[in-house]
Structures are given as C-alpha cells and as structure tokens.
Amino acid sequence: MKTYKIASIPGDGIGKEVVPAAIRVLREVENIHGGLKFEVSEYPWGSEYYLEHQQMMPEDGLGTLKHFDAIFLGAVGNPDIVPDHISLWELLINIRRSFEQVINIRPARTFAGLSSKLANSEDFDFIVVRENSEGEYSEAGGTIHQGGDKVAIQNAIFSRKGTERAMKFAFELAEQRRNKVTSATKSNGIYHTMPFWDEVFKDVSDNFPEVQTEKEHIDALAASFVTRPERFDVIVASNLFGDILTDIGAAIMGSVGIAPAANINMNGKYPSMFEPVHGSAPDIEGKGMANPIGQIWTAKMMLDHFGETEIADQLLTAIESVIRKGIVTQDIGGKATTTEVTDEIIQQLAEVT
Numbered sequence: 001m002k003t004y005k006i007a008s009i010p011g012d013g014i015g016k017e018v019v020p021a022a023i024r025v026l027r028e029v030e031n032i033h034g035g036l037k038f039e040v041s042e043y044p045w046g047s048e049y050y051l052e053h054q055q056m057m058p059e060d061g062l063g064t065l066k067h068f069d070a071i072f073l074g075a076v077g078n079p080d081i082v083p084d085h086i087s088l089w090e091l092l093i094n095i096r097r098s099f100e101q102v103i104n105i106r107p108a109r110t111f112a113g114l115s116s117k118l119a120n121s122e123d124f125d126f127i128v129v130r131e132n133s134e135g136e137y138s139e140a141g142g143t144i145h146q147g148g149d150k151v152a153i154q155n156a157i158f159s160r161k162g163t164e165r166a167m168k169f170a171f172e173l174a175e176q177r178r179n180k181v182t183s184a185t186k187s188n189g190i191y192h193t194m195p196f197w198d199e200v201f202k203d204v205s206d207n208f209p210e211v212q213t214e215k216e217h218i219d220a221l222a223a224s225f226v227t228r229p230e231r232f233d234v235i236v237a238s239n240l241f242g243d244i245l246t247d248i249g250a251a252i253m254g255s256v257g258i259a260p261a262a263n264i265n266m267n268g269k270y271p272s273m274f275e276p277v278h279g280s281a282p283d284i285e286g287k288g289m290a291n292p293i294g295q296i297w298t299a300k301m302m303l304d305h306f307g308e309t310e311i312a313d314q315l316l317t318a319i320e321s322v323i324r325k326g327i328v329t330q331d332i333g334g335k336a337t338t339t340e341v342t343d344e345i346i347q348q349l350a351e352v353t
C-alpha cells in the first residue's frame with residue numbers, strides 16, 4: 001500500500017467548504033486505486049483559532065507539519081476578526097517561508113465548454129512561475145518620522161540566488177512544454193531591482209539557447225494576458241507581479257474559483273504546500289456557492305507532485321468533463337452548488353478510470 005501523509009488546513013471562509021470537497025475526491029481516488037492511501041490529518045488553524053489562542057497555529061505548528069508529505073491548505077483570512085497582515089503572515093506566509101517553498105506554480109488554460117468573458121482567445125495554456133520567497137514581500141523596512149511626517153518604507157529584496165532559482169525553474173519547465181519563457185519586468189520604472197531582474201534573466205537564458213525568450217513590462221503584460229493570452233507558455237515573475245498576474249490568469253479562465261497553485265519546496269527538507277489561487281471569499285461563505293474546482297485541481301497538482309501522474313491526469317479529465325457538461329457553480333455560469341459539482345467530479349472520475 002502506497003501511503004501519502006497529508007496535513008489539511010481548511011483555514012477560513014470557503015476554505016472550510018472546498019477543502020472537504022477536495023478530500024472527498026481524494027477518497028474516491030482511494031476507492032478506485034486500491035493500492036493508494038491518503039492519511040489526512042486536519043488542523044483547525046485559522047482566524048477563529050486565533051481568537052481563542054492569540055496565535056494562528058500552536059507554538060510547535062511548523063514542527064507538526066514538517067513530517068507530512070504535503071500540506072493541503074484552503075485559504076486564510078477573515079479581516080473582520082483578525083487583520084490580514086497578522087493572519088496571513090503567521091500562517092500562510094510563515095509556512096511558505098519556513099518551509100522554503102520558494103516557487104509557486106500557477107497554471108491557467110482554456111476549457112471546452114467554458115468560454116471566457118474576458119480573454120480575447122478561445123485557446124491558451126500557460127503557467128506562471130512566481131518567485132515565492134522574497135521580492136516585494138519582505139519584512140525589511142519600517143516606519144520613520146521625517147520631520148513631522150510619518151513615512152513607511154518597504155524594501156524589496158531580490159537575491160541572485162532566489163531570482164536565478166525561479167528563472168531556472170521556469171526555463172526547465174518550458175523545456176518540457178513549448179520552449180518559451182516570458183519575463184515579467186518593470187525595468188523602465190523600478191530603479192534597482194528590475195534592471196537586476198533583467199540581468200539575471202539574460203544570464204540564465206544563456207544556458208537555455210533552445211528556449212525562446214522575451215521580456216515584457218508588467219503593465220503591458222497584464223493587458224496581454226487579456227488581449228493575447230495564447231502567446232504565452234511559461235511566464236516568470238517576481239512575488240508581487242506573480243500574485244497579480246495569476247489573479248488575471250484566473251479571471252481570463254473564467255473565475256478565480258478554478259485556479260490552482262502549488263508552493264514547492266525544492267531542497268527536499270520540508271513539505272510542499274498546495275493551496276488554490278483564491279482566498280477565503282467571505283462574501284460567499286456558507287452559501288454553497290464556492291467553486292470547488294480550484295481546490296480539486298490543486299489536489300491534482302499534489303498528486304503530480306507525489307509522482308502519481310496518471311491518476312492526476314484522470315482527475316483533470318474528470319474536471320474537464322464536468323466543465324464541458326456545465327455542471328458548475330454560478331461564478332462560471334452554472335447553477336450547481338459546491339456539493340453538486342463535487343459529486344459530479346466524483347462520478348466522472350469513476351467513469352474515466
């Protein structure tokens with residue numbers, strides 16, 4: 001019996017709806033493939049936990065998570081009760097940083113039966129490789145008083161090691177796909193970090209002569225995602241640019257509710273974490289409206305990470321057929337509830353395998 005130990009953290013809001021949905025799908029995977037077992041341990045860490053314990057997870061939370069094969073997270077954030085910069089930095093960002101999950105992989109593509117209201121193309125398929133550990137998300141800086149004025153200073157940190165690592169990852173991924181990497185830059189306006197980003201991109205690209213490269217300023221690139229998304233194969237972006245681009249990637253697919261993501265630890269010292277692009281969506285919490293596809297496709301990425309690629313592909317086929325049949329939630333034009341979509345994916349999974 002092949003067993004995978006998964007730490008599940010539903011978190012806040014719709015995370016508590018879509019994580020159980022995705023776990024149900026994993027249970028069906030177990031039913032179908034007798035030799036496979038997912039040992040899931042659930043941790044109730046999030047904003048409500050914070051109200052009770054004044055921390056987002058126990059003191060030894062990271063020590064607990066360290067021993068798992070993967071972390072499966074829904075979303076964190078309930079700004080009505082805990083400020084986002086506390087909830088996110090103590091849980092989500094803390095795990096990404098502490099477990100050296102330095103790369104965030106975020107695909108976006110078209111699906112038959114789901115026509116995007118936004119994208120000016122019926123056919124695109126790209127992956128954003130987001131640098132996940134430094135860049136604009138740094139703790140460096142602070143507030144100072146300048147004369148009578150209070151000033152907030154935020155330092156962005158771009159190390160050669162971190163930048164090169166993300167870019168190398170992007171090129172290697174492109175080699176397995178359509179051999180093209182686009183760099184999200186802003187070296188025309190951001191004085192120090194972005195010219196450095198371009199310099200590293202040039203250096204890394206020299207090692208991949210067969211891969212076509214281009215760089216595009218983030219403002220123009222954001223527009224191109226909408227107007228000509230079919231142009232892209234792999235896009236490499238800094239932490240913040242990658243964050244913004246991947247919500248656009250989600251929107252052109254049809255909804256942020258379907259976009260998956262994987263936070264990858266590359267040195268094998270810690271588990272990787274799988275959590276969709278979307279957040280806790282407090283506006284639709286408890287209404288049965290949450291699209292579970294983002295979380296379920298994220299589970300597919302976790303299966304790929306485990307090396308279970310055949311099963312992962314079957315799961316994606318099941319998602320594709322449910323989308324094609326239109327048994328989907330409101331955000332992508334359907335009438336189904338979270339549970340109905342999940343039921344349908346489970347049924348399709350049984351049929352495709």
Ligand code: NAD
Binds near residue numbers: 092282
């Ligand atoms: P959000 O992604 O939660 O919501 C944006 C919009 O998309 C909302 O209208 C929401 O209803 C919709 N949406 C999101 N997921 C959906 C789904 N699965 N199905 C259908 N519709 C969906 O972004 P936000 O409103 O900026 O953030 C809400 C909270 O989540 C904040 O606390 C934020 O910090 C946090 N957040 C957490 C994560 C994470 O944990 N990975 C990611 C993003 C935002």
Ligand code: IPM
Binds near residue numbers: 088092093243277279
């Ligand atoms: C994401 C989220 C997080 C990020 C927030 C909630 C801190 O937007 O995972 O895309 O910016 O990384």
Ligand code: MN
Binds near residue numbers: 243244247277
């Ligand atoms: Mn985001």
